[in-house]
Amino acid sequence: MDFELSEEQRAFRDVAASFAAEHLAPYANEWDEKHIFPRDVLMKAAELGFGGLYVREDVGGSGLTRLDAAIIFEELAKACPSTAAFISIHNMAAWMIDQYGTEEQRQRLLPQLVTMEKVASYCLTEPSSGSDAASLRTRAVKQGNSSYRVTGGKAFISGGGASDLYVTMVRTGGDGPSGISCLAIDKDTPGLSFGAQEKKLGWHSQPTAAVLFDDAEVPADALIGAEGQGFAIAMSGLDGGRLNIGACSLGAAQHCLEKTVTYLNERKQFGRPLADFQALQFRVADMATELEAARLLVHKAAIMVTEKHPDATMFAAMAKRKATDVGFAVVNEAMQLHGGYGYLRDFGIERYLRDVRVHQILEGTNEIMRVVISRKILKG
Numbered sequence: 001m002d003f004e005l006s007e008e009q010r011a012f013r014d015v016a017a018s019f020a021a022e023h024l025a026p027y028a029n030e031w032d033e034k035h036i037f038p039r040d041v042l043m044k045a046a047e048l049g050f051g052g053l054y055v056r057e058d059v060g061g062s063g064l065t066r067l068d069a070a071i072i073f074e075e076l077a078k079a080c081p082s083t084a085a086f087i088s089i090h091n092m093a094a095w096m097i098d099q100y101g102t103e104e105q106r107q108r109l110l111p112q113l114v115t116m117e118k119v120a121s122y123c124l125t126e127p128s129s130g131s132d133a134a135s136l137r138t139r140a141v142k143q144g145n146s147s148y149r150v151t152g153g154k155a156f157i158s159g160g161g162a163s164d165l166y167v168t169m170v171r172t173g174g175d176g177p178s179g180i181s182c183l184a185i186d187k188d189t190p191g192l193s194f195g196a197q198e199k200k201l202g203w204h205s206q207p208t209a210a211v212l213f214d215d216a217e218v219p220a221d222a223l224i225g226a227e228g229q230g231f232a233i234a235m236s237g238l239d240g241g242r243l244n245i246g247a248c249s250l251g252a253a254q255h256c257l258e259k260t261v262t263y264l265n266e267r268k269q270f271g272r273p274l275a276d277f278q279a280l281q282f283r284v285a286d287m288a289t290e291l292e293a294a295r296l297l298v299h300k301a302a303i304m305v306t307e308k309h310p311d312a313t314m315f316a317a318m319a320k321r322k323a324t325d326v327g328f329a330v331v332n333e334a335m336q337l338h339g340g341y342g343y344l345r346d347f348g349i350e351r352y353l354r355d356v357r358v359h360q361i362l363e364g365t366n367e368i369m370r371v372v373i374s375r376k377i378l379k380g
Helices: 005-025 028-034 039-047 066-077 081-100 103-114 229-266 278-306 312-337 339-343 349-360 365-379
Strands: 119-124 139-143 146-156 164-172 180-186 191-195 207-219
Touching: 005 039, 005 066, 028 081, 028 349, 039 081, 066 081, 066 278, 081 103, 081 119, 081 146, 081 164, 081 180, 081 229, 081 349, 119 146, 119 229, 139 164, 146 164, 164 229, 180 207, 180 229, 191 278, 229 278, 229 312, 229 349, 278 312, 312 339, 312 349, 312 365, 339 349
Parallel strands: 119 164
Antiparallel strands: 139 146, 146 207, 164 180, 191 207
C-alpha cells in the first residue's frame, strides 16, 4: 500500500495547479459576480487533456485513471470550485459515451467533446424525481426504426441552455429502473427548449436551467447502450461524478485552510498573532486532520472505481459523503476564523462557501449516500 503519488501523478497535479493559478484564479470572482460561463477557458483546459480525462486515447482522450482525475479536480477547485465542477460533469457525460456508445458514436461525438469545442450536460433529475431517480417520467416513444419522440423535462441541469449535447435518461419501457434508456440529444433538436436560468446561491460560473422536451424528435442513433440499460449507465457515471465532486470539495477546503493559516499568522489581537492562541491552533489541527482523512478515502474509492471493485459504488458514496461534508465544514470554519473579514467578498471565502454547499446535494444527496452505503453493508 503506497500513499505517495507517482511521478506522473505529481506532474498532473502541478500542471492542473499552474493552469488554475493562471486561467481560473484571476477571473473566478468576476465570473461569479457577473455569471459568466467561461467557454474559452474550458477549451484551454481541454488543450491539457482535461476535457476527456478518462476517455480513451483513440478519440483524443487522456485515458487517465479515476485517481488521476481526482488529483486534477482538487487542484482546479482550489481556484474555482464552480468551473471545476462543470468540467467534472462534462467529463462524466463524455465517459458515458466512450464506455457505452457504439464505435460510430464514439468517433462522431467524442473528438469535439474532448477538445471542449462542444460541451455536454448530464440529464437525470426531474422536478418530481430527485433522489428517487428510478421514477423519472420523461418518455421516449420509438417511431419505427428512425427516431424517438421525447416528452417531459429535466430540472437543475448544469449547462442547461449552453451545452451542445445532453446525455439524457428517458423512459422507453415500463416503470422502474429496467424501463430507462439513455439518449445523447443534440442542442438543436426540434422540440428541445430550456427554462429560464436558475438564480442560485453559488456555482455562478456555470448556467443551470430546466431542459424541456415537447415531442422532440431524436434520431434513433442517439441511443447510448441498449434500451433498458439507461439506469445502469446513469449509476455507473455517478460513481465517478461522486469522486470528482468530493475532490472539488477537498480543493476548495484546502485553499480556504491555507488562507486561514496565513491570516492567523498575520492578524494580531491582544498584542499577539492569532496563531499563538491554542484554541485556534486546535481548530486548525482538526480542519487539517479531517481534510486528510477525507482525501485518503476519496483516493481509495477512486482506485476501486478504476479497478471495478465489487464495493466501488459503496466506497464512492462513502467518499462523496465524507469529502463534501468535511469540505463544507472546513470552509465554514475558515470563514469563522476570518471573523468579519471572512464575510466580505474581497477575502474570497464566501464564494467558496456558496459554491461547496451544493456539493452535499448533487450527484445524490448525502442522505442518499447513506442509503447506498447502508444497503450494501446490511445486505452484503
